[in-house]
Amino acid sequence: MNKIFLTVTLSLFLTSFGNQAFAQTVNLHDFTNPTVILETNLGKIVIGFFPADAPTHVENFIKLSLSGYYDGTLFHRIIPDFMIQGGDPNTIDGDPNTWGTGGPDERINAEFNTIKHNRGIVSMARSADPNSAGSQFFIVHKDSNFLDEQYTVFGRLVTAESFETLDKIAAVQTDANDRPVNPEDVRITKVTIVNESDIPNLLELSEPERIQSIVTPSTGNQKYESTEHEIAFSVPEGWLLQQPDKSQPNSPDVVAVGPKIGEINPVISLTVQLTNQRSLDDLISEKIEIIRQAVESGNLNVISQEKITVHGNPAYAIDAEGKFSSDGQSYNVKFREIMVYGDEKFYTLSYSNGVNEFDSQLSRFEETIDSFEILTNPNQNNTSQSDENQEGGGCLIATATYGSELAPQVQQLRELRDNTILSTESGTAFMTSFNQFYYSFSPTIADFERENTVFRELVKFSITPMLTSLSILNYVDVNSEEDMLGYGIGIIVMNLSMYFLAPAIFVYSLKRKFL
Template sequence: MDPVVVLETNFGEIVIEFFPNDAPKHVENFIILSQTGFYDDTLFHRIIPGFMIQGGDPNTISGDPNTWGTGGPTTSVDAEFNTIKHNRGIVSMARSADPNSGGSQFFIVHADSNFLDEQYTVFGRIVTEESFQTLDKIAAVETGTSDRPKDPEQVRITKVTVVSISEIPNLLDLPEPERTQSTVTTPTGNQKYQSPEHEISFSVPEGWLLQEPNKTDENSPDIVAVGPKTGSMNPNISLTIQNSDGKTFDEIISERNQRLEGILDSGNLEIILQEKTTIHGNQAYVTDAEGIFFSDAENFNVKFKEIIIYDTDKFFILVYANSLDDFDSQLSRFDETIDSFEILSQTTSNDETMNEISSEEGGGCLIATATFGSELAPQVQQLRELRDNTILSTESGIAFMSGFNQFYYSFSPVIADLERENPVFKEIVKLSLTPMLSSLSILNHVDIDSESQMISYGIGIILMNVGMYFAAPAIIIYKIRK
């Protein structure tokens, strides 16, 4: 038979059909609990109109209302996140922060709540007009503390039965459930996250709950991955993306450390290590720390590792946190996340980019090294766009850039290494490059739509630079000597 579950309430019946292809273990679990009478006399104990109604907790049969929402069977069901959207009428499994903590509690979506998509396991939907009317009636009851109904008897599930769908009259002719266009895939044992909006890509451990929480302030994370609970807490990896607003890397580090001072002064946090490093050619800053944190009147000994990756216009804060005893067990997985982290706006070929900095064999681009984190960095980015969109659109521009790259990269790596080793030398190079960058900016204010215009403007810029870098100094030296 093709089973459905019928929930009988004081407001009417709710009929639930299932999606066994998407969540087979959850469907089996729900049907078994229904057949054994587990749900009989339970309440819809959490009711939020315009969001959902939640039930299935055995504590609601006769337990203290303060325990409602904490009960369930002795076993749990591993997450089966799928692409079905949390639209009105969808039935999904409730859980704690642990993605694999689903038991008996479920919720029925009252109004589309797509921020839950792919973070909770959808396993069914309601399928009759009476079911939707009953849903609306339950959602409309008066509630009090913790969204609990003030009159629990109104929303009690008096009986639950499992029947064949052929026994249900007046079934609605519903289309296939709407699905998300997920950006999360699971290749090679890891989930890959890619965001065109943030221009980043990275992977997190397979099976971890990957979500994008609502950003309440600039310091709240943009992406969070939560792993299954093995000790006193769930391991998690978070990514926070912030604009640098013209600040240098050192200024950002200083601000971050100032925020930690209050916690350090309280004695609840201890810094173990702080050091600068380089990750994929970008400046980075690593902080290892451990401390005591409080949640729901409990103390947790927590250790975390924070890595700030700097990219001129933005910086990215990746944090791994876990209980002190279990920290090392997932550290290698965080290292895999860092290794996979990619800023999509950056290119990797020295022949095609002006801001590549080699991190393996030394060398790199002296322009990028000199302007990295300075007031000239945005100008370099504009010139890079000018090169890609204008210069390389003509044959003469392509020929010039090809010859320029061969000449430029014959000496650039050596000078870039010297810049890294000597800050004073870097400032000298930056000052020396300023006239050239300013002259190239002229091309941002002219229209070039033919080979002849490209050649004429190009020759003009070259002659201007020859005059600034060779003719003018030669004349000054001649005058001084004379």
């Protein structure tokens, strides 16, 4: 199975676990600014607290520490560059398959606050229910601000040794389920409570970094928006939202992992890829070929496949199930995948889960699809957007140079147009008339460029001198309307024959000959 199902996950589903020591009476008033010291074979971890932000969580953690609840437990889930998780009594001597499911009978209501989940922050694990924290906690190894306001921050590391120990634990060898291969290396051997004033070499820490917002009422979903990919969509609230490193083109760009209620965690992912001028049918053919190989190998069974639309965009949906193996275990997985086709990119939204649990979260995936939108670039003005939104994708220059060594030059000239030509009234008036005429024929040429690669290369060759001459605007000062008329419009007019006549005449003559 793709490792994403097994390793990019944070098990937060805590089940009932009784512990008589929890009921032990303690006197917290004996301490001034209490601080907890966790001793491990790799070093000490010293935790200070934020009682004003999460008073119930701080009290709960200190009570459990005083009672000996954490003595002998492991950091049972370790994901470098993300977090280390501990606090499960099942890890003392229980079956490793139960690690991550233990905790006290009593649960704590959420105390979400504005403290960011930066490196060294200590936060409380929970299940999909916000009010389900028990004893399990995690320490952030690398800034993970997608967790902000969804998990209760209640403390942070306060000594240099603590950060060194955090790094050592994050670096230990783990298996496919993120469990430590050598558990004794990461066992909490002893927990003590002292006053903050008794800690030597205490770091001089400033106030924790906070987000500039307040917790809003729950809507049942959390929204993800990316200016890089120009998309936005929602995933179920409480699911772990991540942006993993993109190791290969078809690796997910965004992953949301839900709480594990069956043999695997439910996963919703988004993969963004360039169309490279392939049509939707081309992409479907490639997908079918990949699927065919999996079906013939006996690893996959296709249930259904069909063309659909998603908010007016053409799309392709496929449902399938298969058996996947990882680390000696087999999993029966079902998935639904929807490929949404855009102008220059296509977006693959996928939902996977165990076969028996698939339907339980399918409606959440449908909500994600309903929320999916392709955003326009907020930095473009109306004229820039008209370049991309003409029917047929009508900019013949952009089409001819797309993906080539000239593409950066074209982009620079667009920025030059937006920031220089359109900064004057005369330039704006000229470009408005210019575009009306240009787009009366350029979509036809652009479409033919997509169909005929030889013609595309000829157009690219013919416009190269024009692009060079337009670049002159990079080296002149346009400080007035007269300068704009003298330089900008003059250069464009100088190139009219290459801009219009040569491509237009050539394409129409070819169409009459071959079509």
